[in-house]
Amino acid sequence: MTAYAGDNRPDLSAFWMPFTANRQFKADPRLLVAAAGMHYRAEDGREILDGTAGLWCVNAGHGRPEIAEAVHRQLMTLDFAPPFQMSHPIAFEFARALTTIAPQGLDRVFFTNSGSEAVDTALKIAMAYHAARGEGQRTRLIGRERSYHGVGFGGLSVGGLVNNRRGFVTLPGVDHLPHTHDLEKNAFSRGLPDHGVEKADDLERLVALHGAETIAAVIVEPVAGSAGVLPPPVGYLERLRALCDRHGLLLIFDEVITGFGRLGAPFAAQYFGVTPDLMTTAKGITNAAVPMGAVFVRRGIHDALMQGPETAIEFFHGYTYSGHPVACAAGLATLDIYRREDLFARCASLAPVWEEAVHSLRGRANVIDIRNLGLMAAIELAPRKGAPGARGYEVLNRALAAGLLVRVTADVIALSPPLIVSPDQIARIVEILGPVIDTVA
Ligand code: PXG
């Protein structure tokens, strides 16, 4: 194994980095070379506190030997088997295990390799379901402004972030609900903001405009993540659920970030007590040790597609690596850790400590909002005049220099530590971040 250090860095030119200012990065790289527990190690050997669980995904902390051993064992037993018209036991075992923590009734699981694939899969399942019921004209999809649903053409189309959409053809027949972010009314809300439930009523407007009988599904993140941690207004998800029921629309929760304990329950669906028809997940499903995603499907939807001759393939969709044995092994080991260490409950009990800590940053330079739910938070800075995103980028670099990894999108600092974070480490995150924010004029 190469012990990378500043002077034996690999050539950086070939790797085209995702969602990165490539030239800026390669001129001044930020490379992490190792990780254990709550910490990364940088090239120069410095320990960096992980304030982001990698990228909202390493929920059980880094370098878990149980996962490593399960992966190794699986690779030596059965590295791969074809997933189409063939399979292997561990995929069934893992799907079954997932249903034990799933919201009531969502007990059929379709495996993918990422959140983006999970989203595109869910959108296709929604259309296929309506078609199977003789309502094939229900093909329209409703997303929401300021949402992220990955980068496939489906997810891109229902997504609501302009930079991700601009320049690409998107699916026809897609419309968007308004986002729920309202700084004027809701700034510095603790937990769910009080104002904005009526934003859900826009679904009535879209139904009136397009006709319910043309709409397949509504997809939302229960708490928008990438767009800057936007918890839903009180009552909002309940109202969306009721409107979907009234009009026969499927409700899809994109739980790629909120799934696997981030809010203190297995999924946001349980946290809010609102059950979607389909649920997309990824990230924490394997603690990010092996790429994987999964769509949880209400049994009735699955069953509606199990018709026609038994010899017919019911759903013409799947990936070479759907239910990859190594990913399933990592996932089973991950679920074991979540259960054994009761990490979802741990998250719930830390959430008030977290809320206090992040809101203590109120009053720091240029802080115009702080939002939190579960172990998620965002600190929004006013953009510098004529240079939106500059403050955020400087915070990223200075926090890193001070030993803390945060995620920034434009001028929003997002935090989502592993669920193993200690109260002391929570205090440390804020202790580092406060002065850093103050230095970014
Ligand atoms: N849906 C949601 C809600 C997500 O957060 C995806 C889908 C796509 O998952 P994959 O595995 O295809 O990346 C995501 C992913 C950020 C950030 O900076 C967040 C994600 C990805 C990249 C950056 O907040 N979330």
Ligand code: PLP
């Ligand atoms: N492109 C080609 C040429 C392929 O043969 C395949 C799969 O067999 C794919 C794309 C899709 O790859 P995956 O199944 O890994 O999504």
